[in-house]
Amino acid sequence: MKASERSSQIWAVLAWAARSRQNITYSQLAQATGAFTGGLGAWLEPIQSYCIINKLPPLTVLVVQQESxxxxxxxxxxxxxxxxxxQARVYAFSWLEHGxxxxxxLEQAAKQMPSNGVPNRDP
Structure with missing residues (x-):
């Protein structure tokens, strides 16, 4: 599975978590997707970038550390x-309607977002 495909899979899990008004720990997300916990950051980044570029609530805010x-x-x-x-904005947004x-x-969004966090409008 390509990284962008894993990100798309994770998007679906987070959309359902938002609909249920729930956070999800990194380990729960790994279990739900069959992903390796250590790789989740790289798969969450395209989702974060997509949300920033498209001025959506930060969907990845729902993924939290179990301890903190x-x-x-x-x-x-x-x-x-x-x-x-x-988190309240994420819960209120209609992720399932957005699709x-x-x-x-998601892959394109990751390419448009440089490390300084300011979107590059040139694809």
Whole structure:
């Protein structure tokens, strides 16, 4: 499975978690998708980039560390002070109506988002 396909699979799990108004731990997400826990950050990044570029609530805010209940260090969709508000926005958004953007769109989003977190509008 390509990385972008795994990201698309993870998107579907997170959309259902949002609909249920639930967070999901990294280990739960790994179990739900059959993915390796250590690789989740790389598969979450295209989702995060897609949300930033398309001005959507930060869907990846729902993935949290079991010990702290906080997103991992790679999450850039909100500051620590904004987490509760970001989660509320994610819960309120109609992810199932929006639909899964698919592997190709997620891959493209990852390419458009440089490490400084500012979208590159040139694909």
């Amino acid at each position: 209940g906080m997103p991992g260090s790679g999450f850039t969709g909100a500051t620590a002070a904004e987490l509760a508000t970001a 899964n953007p698919g592997a190709e769109s």
